[in-house]
Amino acid sequence: MENILVVDCKSTGTNFIEDIYNRGYNPIVLELKPGNQNVETYKQLMKSNYDRIDYDFELFYEKDTYEETLDMIRQLHPVVVVPGSEQGVVLATKLANDLDLSCNSIDNLDAMTKKDKMHERLAERGLRHIRGKVVSSVEDAVEFYDANSLEEVVIKPVRGASSVGVRICLNKQEMIDHLTDQFDKTNSYGDENEVLLVQERINGEEYIVNTVSCDGIHRITLIWKYEKVRNSEGAILYDMVKTVNDLNIGEAELAEYAYDVVDAIGIKYGPVHGEYMVDKNGPVLIEVNCRPCGANMSCEFLDKISGQHETDSILDAYLNPFNFHEKRKKPYNLSATGALKIFIVPEDIWAKSAPINNISPKLQSYYDTTLQDIEDMKHFVMTEDLKTSCGYIYLVHEDENIVDRDIDFLRSVERNVFDLILNADADENYELDELGLVKNLQNALSIGLNYGNGILITDQFLDGINMLQVGLEDIKNVNGKFDFVVVNLNKSFIEKNSLITVDIVFDILSFIKVNGYVFIPKTTYDFIPGGRKGIEALIKSLNLKIVVPPYRMKNVVIASKTNI
Structure with a gap:
């Protein structure tokens, strides 16, 4: 049985294991070194991802050096190497290149993973991009801000995920304050922010366009539309994301632009989870992530929406090009509306229970939740990025109006009765009159x-x-x-x-x-x-x-x- 390697198997990337197994291949997983992350926290994170997998797989660990890791993987003779998360993109791309497998060129790795370089690549190709500069000091940022007559800007790590460290600044002083704060912190991988990217802010509607590529030919698998909010600290908080089932004004142009972006980045094989903004001037890239879309979406959930799921479509690109092209010929046509409500914790909370877990299954479009029952007492910090959300609820239904109604209900609960999401429970010693x-x-x-x-x-x-x-x-x-x-x-x-x-x-x-x-x-x-x-x-x-x-x-x- 031939091997297929998944590098850093997390979130929706865990779906690879079932798909590999069902195709008659042997799934193997390469776990990355924790790097600068807390070792125990990292181990718990990886275990929680592996616990979601119902199929057997072989687990290997990244060695101290790249050469040792390459030698170990070479002996396993994988026929495909894919990243299971954003953090796995670099190593998966290097391994696939050195093993002479179908993959993306190592020359494009910076444009695939660094948020400044991907926009430089778009500029080189004559595509719309966002002005920005990597800065190592507040003084560098102020110089860039003044020279470009900017008003609102976005600050983010050059590499990262889950909106960790991303801040919207409405003026120069906010930029200075947030830079001062973020230079003392780490990105989502635990690396210190020695430099940060400052970009002009584009105001518009935000989308996800997920693509899969086979030998340089691309197809769109799903389009989603985000709704986010900015908190008082400038953090960008995910509120809701919903599938785009029928294209509205300007969204066909977005799809065309997304293909151009994937070409410009140099993608030949595999996924791009692209995030875009559409304003009065049309679409523009926020960032590309060359791995499966995240948010722990199950195969079944995605199948209910579109009759296919991304990790399986990715494997088609490598193993079954005929099937890939047959699906590409079919029109974009979803069978149901899917959505995620992402809960925003308004302040630090100690909770004994999550009543929403008993409430949400009553909703007509309810599918699943990531919010777990609380056994004793658990501390939840105020949400400042995707990682600090207390959980998601997945919704899917053939009637979009039902999904919208359920989203409105969950938002209303979150806004007006957060005690029904996370609750500390009543005082048992309360004296009744x-x-x-x-x-x-x-x-x-x-x-x-x-x-x-x-x-x-x-x-x-x-x-x-x-x-x-x-x-x-x-x-x-x-x-x-x-x-x-x-x-x-x-x-x-x-x-x-x-x-x-x-x-x-x-x-x-x-x-x-x-x-x-x-x-x-x-x-x-x-x-x-x-x-x-x-x-x-x-x-x-x-x-x-x-x-x-x-x-x-x-x-x-x-x-x-x-x-x-």
């Missing part, structure tokens, strides 16, 4: 009794009302549906973590008849993550309708269950 709770409950009951046959699910039982009252533990014994449900749970929620609380709310809402109502007073929603907005988010996740409250009814959320 049960007499006060009963008094506040009366208002909800006085209105609810007009809606027909109802049930009160309660921690505080009331005298003198003609309706079924049950405690939380007795819900399982209740059969049938009701015209309305009043929920008065507080003590029960204090005693449970937020994940269980969310599941209890979902179970209770299932008791409502179609066209029935649920009343959730302050005596309940104060004890749910996010309070009133939290319960409203849970209601919306089930496609229930929040009802306009009647006159003089305060501190009660009312929702109805319709036929939708």
Whole structure:
């Protein structure tokens, strides 16, 4: 069985292993040295990537010198060498060249990996590019800024990934401040920022164009459109990315330009994950990344979107050119809309649970999430790049409107009720004012009794009302549906973590008849993550309708269950 080598097998690059195995080849992985990264953190990162792989593979480790590594790999006789991540591009390209395999020329390596050199290459080829300069001091940057009469600029490491160290500066002083800060830090690979790239800022709409090349012929596999935000510190934060299924005005020109960029960089084989900006002057390259698109997207997720996935298409370019060209002849036609919502942590948070993990599967377009359940207590830092997001939710559906609705919902939760994403849970020693709770409950009951046959699910039982009252533990014994449900749970929620609380709310809402109502007073929603907005988010996740409250009814959320 012939070997195929994946250098630095991470993120979406882990999909290579399944594809190699399914083609009847033996997958082998070359793990890079940790370099300047923390050794234990690096080991944990690599293990977490390997744990995602359901197939056997052979693992080898980069040697102290390139010559030793080349000799080790030469003895394995690989027929293809591919990078599994951005950090693997340099070594994979060198090995493939020295092993005389199908690959990209070593002469193009700087243009493939250095963010300044790729724009120099575009300038040489007469293509639109972004003005920039590599600087080693604040003084160099100020000279470049003044000489080019710049206003807004972007600062970034010359090499890196995941937007680590990327900052938008709205004026000269911000540039000076951020440069001073970034020169003391490291890039995404753990290397010190001895130099930084300062570029003019292009304002527009941001896209991804992913291509695969076979002997210098290119085809577009997927086009995505980004939405990012800038925080108060100038960091660029990923908010959402969604597939472009039907081209809009200016997007065909973007595709043409992307082909020109891939030609200019000198790509003959394999992937380019290209990031572009489109403004009033048309498309311009932000950067190329000559490896699979990241974000840990699974084969199945991508197959649902386009009927193919990138790592398999990459292997076609090397192993099955006929199949590559047959796919290239077919029009760009996606079968579903795909999207990722990338959560932005607003501040440093200690969390005990991630309630969104129980909420998001209720969404119609939900596919998967990277946000893991929290076993004890975990610290999340404020998001400043892709690496410090607390997780993604993957969405896919044939109806783009459903995907858009679910994205809007997740954004609303993130903006208004972040406690439903990461939660520290309630204080179990909280003292309840049960007499006060009963008094506040009366208002909800006085209105609810007009809606027909109802049930009160309660921690505080009331005298003198003609309706079924049950405690939380007795819900399982209740059969049938009701015209309305009043929920008065507080003590029960204090005693449970937020994940269980969310599941209890979902179970209770299932008791409502179609066209029935649920009343959730302050005596309940104060004890749910996010309070009133939290319960409203849970209601919306089930496609229930929040009802306009009647006159003089305060501190009660009312929702109805319709036929939708």
